[in-house]
Amino acid sequence: MKNKREDIINLYAKHVSPGKVETYRKYDITFVPGPREECILCDIDGRKFINCHCNGGVFNLGHRNQKVIRAVIGAMKVYDIGNHHLISKPKAECAALLASMMPKGLNQVVFGVSGGEAIDLAIKLARGVTGRSGIISAKGGYHGHTGFALATGDAKFKDKFGSMPPAFSQVAFDDIGAMEKAVTDDTAAVILETVPATMGIVVPEKTYFSRVKKICEDRGALLILDEVQTGFGRTGKMWGFENFKVLPDIVVLGKGMSGGIYPISATVYHERYADFFRKDPFVHISTYGGSEIGCFAAMETIKISKSAKLLSNVLKMGNYFKKEFARLSMRYPNLGLKVRGIGLMMGLEFKDEMTALFILKLLFDEGVYLVYSGNDPRVLQFLPPLIITMPVAKRIIAAAHTAFAKMG
Ligand SMILES: Cc1ncc(COP(=O)(O)O)c(C=O)c1O
Structure with a gap:
């Protein structure tokens, strides 16, 4: 399986984008999406990630609705x-x-x-x-x-x-x-x-x-x-x-x-x-x-x-994340975390770019996938699927806790 994965990465580097492959290798965040369902995007080696970027909202309804x-x-x-x-x-x-x-x-x-x-x-x-x-x-x-x-x-x-x-x-x-x-x-x-x-x-x-x-x-x-x-x-x-x-x-x-x-x-x-x-x-x-x-x-x-159920879930889960991230920011003040956004369109701003990038990598290692804002890399974009449930949300917060503790 590992060889097959390497073959795909090499083929992608050869014919699609050597630059992307070099960047991901440099930060040790190579990710080759394989099976996907609802909030979960797996690497083809089987590692599971909760998709908290969703390509900027493409996967609002989760993967493969x-x-x-x-x-x-x-x-x-x-x-x-x-x-x-x-x-x-x-x-x-x-x-x-x-x-x-x-x-x-x-x-x-x-x-x-x-x-x-x-x-x-x-x-x-x-x-x-x-x-x-x-x-x-x-x-x-x-x-x-x-x-x-x-x-x-x-x-x-x-x-x-x-x-x-x-x-x-x-x-x-x-x-x-x-x-x-x-x-x-x-x-x-x-x-x-x-x-x-x-x-x-x-x-x-x-x-x-x-x-x-x-x-x-x-x-x-x-x-x-x-x-x-x-x-x-x-x-x-x-x-x-x-x-x-x-x-x-x-x-x-x-x-x-x-x-x-x-x-x-x-x-x-x-x-x-x-x-x-x-x-x-x-x-x-x-x-x-x-x-x-x-x-x-x-x-x-x-x-x-447009369903009232989905829209109220967005508000409920958005409030939950805001509260939990605010709690974590108090617990780990060295990270300088500030949380902002509306509903499930949230930004996690850290004290500087380096801190944000380390947190991104630590979250990746904990199975949470997100990206930083291209024009302000201090900010991680937090856009989980709108269908997210409380058990999945709790897993994200647990992962954030682990990642923040390593840095904080
Ligand atoms: C706010 C906004 N507008 C427009 C676009 C462009 O969309 P596309 O990549 O589908 O051309 C993007 C893509 O990221 C976007 O985020």
Whole structure:
């Protein structure tokens, strides 16, 4: 078994990514996922891990959710990818279901394959309907690595790729004064994650988004909220923005929408902009965007995610983790642990990057898998599956206790 595992790692290094393999080997955290079920992701050598990252929300419903699998298998008996030029029953029904879950007016849907693609479309739409070019994003935010999405990001991600599209700028997140200064009569849109994950799971002040929306409205710009990580129940509400009493003009969805089974993403926008695509319905095209099979994965995912039982579990377990991590932070003050987040979108901030990385490795050794925030490595992203139960949660806290004791 060990040899077979080494063979896979070597083959991956040879043909996919030698750099990733070198990095994981260096930190002794090579992980080759094999069997997976609900909260558990096993290495192919049989070691069990509790998945506390879930690919930023892809596995909100756990691994291989059986209801989503049944929906996809059922769809495969009748459908295929579909033809993006033609009218489609699954697309129509999936869009209608999404619209029924959104605030009034946010009822127009363009499907994509990935979050980045859906972000690109949101920016195209904002530029198209306003006739302006300015796009303002948050320093340290992250919206993907495709064209316009990449242009919203930090320099370190785009420096190597030559000149970017013009008129993209960044401001500090949760700084209303900075936003006030940045939005001008040439701003097409402000784009923000509801809770920026790569920045370090930063929860803004309660009125931040409604104030940003007001600034946008006053100057004729649109507000795009990126719900790629916060959507589908992650914060204990169906959409993260429901925690902030704000009505975005465009909402971007991805990751969890797939149920972890079949890729699909969406850009949902207000009906007042529908004319843009009416005039030129072929101005944006994606062959696999909203594949018919993906629509079935999404519809089942939405049905499960909107259930009161799931959403209340998110709040209950989120409170449990907050309380337990706060208790551990008092017990091990040397770690400088601060806990933040909403629902099961949590950030564990340690006193410095080194401490966070050691804790990550110690947790890995205890069978808990999570990652750090790319733009603030002091923060471990803690995003367990939303279906997590109390016995599994207790195992995570026990593992954290062991890891913290070794460092504290
Ligand atoms: C908040 C956010 N937006 C957009 C994206 C891009 O999604 P994708 O990787 O599917 O293109 C990500 C991916 O991590 C994300 O976290």
